Amino acid sequence: MTPSAIAALIKSKFPAEVVEITEFGDQVSVLAKKTRILEIMSFLRNTPELYFDYLTDLCGVDYQGRKNDRFEVVYQLRSILHNHCIRIKAAVPEDDCKIDSVVRIWAGANWHERECFDMYGISFTGHPDPRRVLMPEDWEGHPLRKDYPLKSDLGEAEWKGFKEVLETVERNKKYEVR
Amino acid sequence: MIKKKELSINMGPQHPATHGVLRLVLDLDGETVVKCTPHVGYLHRGTEKLGENRTYPMALPLTDRLDYVSSMSNNIGYCVAVERLLGIEVPARAKYIRTIMAELTRIANHIVWIATHALDIGAMTVFLYGMRDREWILDLYEMVCGARLTVTYPRIGGVRCDVDQEFMDSCYKFIEDYPKRIEEYETLIDKNRIWLQRTVGIGIISAEDAVNWGLTGPTLRGSGVAYDVRKAAPYDAYNEIDFEVPVGKNCDVYDRYRCRMDELRQSIRIIKQCLDKMPDGLVLAPEAPPYDMPLGKPRVMPGHPTGAILPGEEEDEKKEPFDELYSATEVPKGELGFYFVNDGTARPYRMRIRAPSFVHASVLPKLSEGSLVADVIANIGTIDIVLGECDR
Numbered sequence: 001m002t003p004s005a006i007a008a009l010i011k012s013k014f015p016a017e018v019v020e021i022t023e024f025g026d027q028v029s030v031l032a033k034k035t036r037i038l039e040i041m042s043f044l045r046n047t048p049e050l051y052f053d054y055l056t057d058l059c060g061v062d063y064q065g066r067k068n069d070r071f072e073v074v075y076q077l078r079s080i081l082h083n084h085c086i087r088i089k090a091a092v093p094e095d096d097c098k099i100d101s102v103v104r105i106w107a108g109a110n111w112h113e114r115e116c117f118d119m120y121g122i123s124f125t126g127h128p129d130p131r132r133v134l135m136p137e138d139w140e141g142h143p144l145r146k147d148y149p150l151k152s153d154l155g156e157a158e159w160k161g162f163k164e165v166l167e168t169v170e171r172n173k174k175y176e177v178r
Numbered sequence: 179m180i181k182k183k184e185l186s187i188n189m190g191p192q193h194p195a196t197h198g199v200l201r202l203v204l205d206l207d208g209e210t211v212v213k214c215t216p217h218v219g220y221l222h223r224g225t226e227k228l229g230e231n232r233t234y235p236m237a238l239p240l241t242d243r244l245d246y247v248s249s250m251s252n253n254i255g256y257c258v259a260v261e262r263l264l265g266i267e268v269p270a271r272a273k274y275i276r277t278i279m280a281e282l283t284r285i286a287n288h289i290v291w292i293a294t295h296a297l298d299i300g301a302m303t304v305f306l307y308g309m310r311d312r313e314w315i316l317d318l319y320e321m322v323c324g325a326r327l328t329v330t331y332p333r334i335g336g337v338r339c340d341v342d343q344e345f346m347d348s349c350y351k352f353i354e355d356y357p358k359r360i361e362e363y364e365t366l367i368d369k370n371r372i373w374l375q376r377t378v379g380i381g382i383i384s385a386e387d388a389v390n391w392g393l394t395g396p397t398l399r400g401s402g403v404a405y406d407v408r409k410a411a412p413y414d415a416y417n418e419i420d421f422e423v424p425v426g427k428n429c430d431v432y433d434r435y436r437c438r439m440d441e442l443r444q445s446i447r448i449i450k451q452c453l454d455k456m457p458d459g460l461v462l463a464p465e466a467p468p469y470d471m472p473l474g475k476p477r478v479m480p481g482h483p484t485g486a487i488l489p490g491e492e493e494d495e496k497k498e499p500f501d502e503l504y505s506a507t508e509v510p511k512g513e514l515g516f517y518f519v520n521d522g523t524a525r526p527y528r529m530r531i532r533a534p535s536f537v538h539a540s541v542l543p544k545l546s547e548g549s550l551v552a553d554v555i556a557n558i559g560t561i562d563i564v565l566g567e568c569d570r
Contacts (some may be wrong), residue, residue, distance in 0.1 A: 024501050025262065053389050054405075057504065057515055057532040066521075074517065076504050076532075080389060080405045087504065108392025111540035119226075134219035134569060143227055150231050 003028035006050065006086045014040055019091065029087040031072075037090045038100045044077060044088070045105050052077040052086070055102070058112035060120040064146040070094040071122055075102070092122055101127040119144035136161065184212060191220050195298040195555045198565030200539065204551065211554060214546040216539055221569040229529035234260050235334060235467050237529065242328035244533065245567040248287040250279045250319070251509040252567075253332040258413045259505035259516035260334045264467075268414075269460040272336035277415040278349065278452045279322075279331065280507075281445040285356070286315040287510035287562075288438045292363060295435075295559035299376045299552075304366050311359050314352065321345050335466025349453055353446050360442050377432040381545045381557040384429055391544065392537045395512030396441060397561050400426040400434030407508035419451050431560040438562075500527060511535055511562050535568035 001009075004021075007028045011018045017040060020031040032040055044052045056076040064070055069091035078085040092099050101124035102109045113124045114133040121142040124130060132139065138161055141148055190201040199220035205213040225244065229237040241256040242249040254276050261268060268276075293308025316326040322345050323331040323338060331338055367373040383391070388401040398405060406423045408416045424440035426433025501520040506513050512534030519528035538561040545557040 022499060022502070024503055027503060029502055055392055056506070056513070057517060057530070059517060059528075059530040059532075061519055061528045074530075076515070076517065080403060080410075083410055087502070106392065107387075107390050107544075108537060108540070111536060115536075132219075134222045136219070143224060144230075148227075150227065 001084050003086055029089055031089045034090040034092055034099045041102050041105050051079045051081050054078045054080050055106035055108050058109050060116040060122055062146045073099055098123045098125055100125050200565055209550050211546050214543040216542050219569050221565050225570040226529050233524045239330050242330055245564045247290050247564055248283045248510045249328050250283040254280050255507035255514040257332045257334050258507055262505050263503045263518050266335045266463050268336055268463055270457045271459045272461045273415040274452045274456050275337050276332055278449050281448045282315050284445045284510045285442055286312050288442055291562050298555050298559050300372055301367055304363055336462035340461045353450050376556055380431045380553050381560055382429050391541045394534050396434055396437040400437045401429040402427050407506050407513050419448050421448050431556050434560050531570055533567045535563040538563050539568050
């Protein structure tokens with residue numbers, strides 16, 4: 001199926017959920033509301049003529065000040081059997097920064113969703129292991145947000161766990177081999 | 179009565195068999211792994227954030243540092259994505275040169291893979307043979323662009339400079355002589371009893387699970403799924419080249435090893451066809467953005483709807499709606515994807531890297547739970563991860 005035909009099918013099945021369909025080149029994105037995202041995804045995964053068995057990628061995007069809903073979660077889907085693909089996007093507002101997890105449908109979403117939480121602070125309801133994945137566990141802030149500085153605004157100040165590390169080193173000095 | 183107690187041990191981050199700085203926390207019941215928790219992120223350098231704050235040509239050298247064993251493939255993946263986004267048509271000669279480079283990189287990567295994987299599970303000689311042969315490919319890199327590891331040879335719109343006859347002759351010699359070396363590796367381990375005991379029936383993942391977990395590349399094809407981006411969505415010269423996609427059937431470590439070995443032979447085939455068919459002409463598209471660093475004057479790219487590609491003195495014009503594009507290429511480890519959101523300025527609004535190693539590392543608990551500690555090493559080897567790419 002062509003991407004536009006798939007988008008039309010989603011639109012006819014979930015008319016109230018689909019907000020916008022955009023095309024660029026031969027790729028089609030469907031922007032949906034986040035409320036029934038799990039149903040849309042199960043529909044895409046389980047309908048035989050669509051059969052999106054492979055979640056290529058899942059990531060977040062921060063549209064601070066550019067769109068009404070600040071975040072979007074982007075799912076790149078592909079069907080290996082039918083060799084077609086589609087992009088689904090779910091808008092996530094800043095004041096209700098959570099969305100249903102799709103780990104039950106695609107196990108591969110596990111780390112992608114952890115990364116999305118790590119980088120944007122979007123929490124995934126029903127995720128089996130909601131921890132940070134790339135940044136240290138006690139990190140403050142979400143680095144890929146547009147308001148997160150590229151360079152530290154702390155000046156000479158250190159990451160606060162650093163002091164603890166230095167203290168541990170100091171404490172363990174008595175065990176050093178001389 | 180003997181009390182049984184689970185023991186937690188820490189494998190890594192500084193462990194020679196974890197291929198970088200991967201830390202696994204293993205909960206053991208005797209020798210059996212009950213729970214395996216991978217911890218990644220020790221090499222996180224914020225490549226995506228850096229990419230969002232650089233212009234398209236400036237972000238190219240960052241991609242070398244993702245998977246440093248196959249840097250050329252990463253460059254090509256990035257360039258293909260940006261070309262699709264900006265609508266740049268690459269000259270035919272550049273496409274063929276890139277295809278040769280991508281396949282040389284695939285061979286170099288698989289050699290390093292077989293060398294380290296074999297070393298991990300007890301075959302030292304293959305390591306020495308592998309490293310010796312990799313030098314050969316690095317010499318070919320050096321001949322064409324002067325660099326050996328982080329090459330940045332492909333450019334948005336083509337490649338940096340043309341190849342000469344000396345390179346072509348060396349390449350012909352390489353594809354003539356190299357198949358003997360593949361046989362050498364196979365003589366050493368293919369029917370080696372220890373190798374078979376360490377690999378056959380280990381790390382099994384069914385085709386359905388492999389797809390569901392998002393595995394790609396030889397790790398997926400070892401489970402019998404013939405998914406290859408070069409066939410599914412061809413880029414560069416792959417649609418004009420005849421090659422096969424080797425698949426395994428037993429879904430274990432041994433079949434993934436066989437897949438990679440067969441891929442080496444297919445790569446040789448692809449390189450031979452590319453050399454024979456090599457067309458003449460330009461190697462860099464005329465509308466390609468200039469790759470020297472922007473200094474002073476604004477540079478305008480003719481033919482592109484948004485005009486300026488490199489930042490000038492005036493503020494770039496922002497446009498709505500956003501252009502979005504996901505572009506995938508088949509790097510030696512699997513599917514490397516770039517997702518761009520472009521708002522018409524010289525910098526990507528969002529640059530997302532879909533790294534195969536990240537996805538493959540996430541499947542380690544699935545492969546390892548219930549197996550022996552020694553097999554965890556075989557599993558780390560078989561998924562072929564590089565932590566630079568995993569942590570980005």
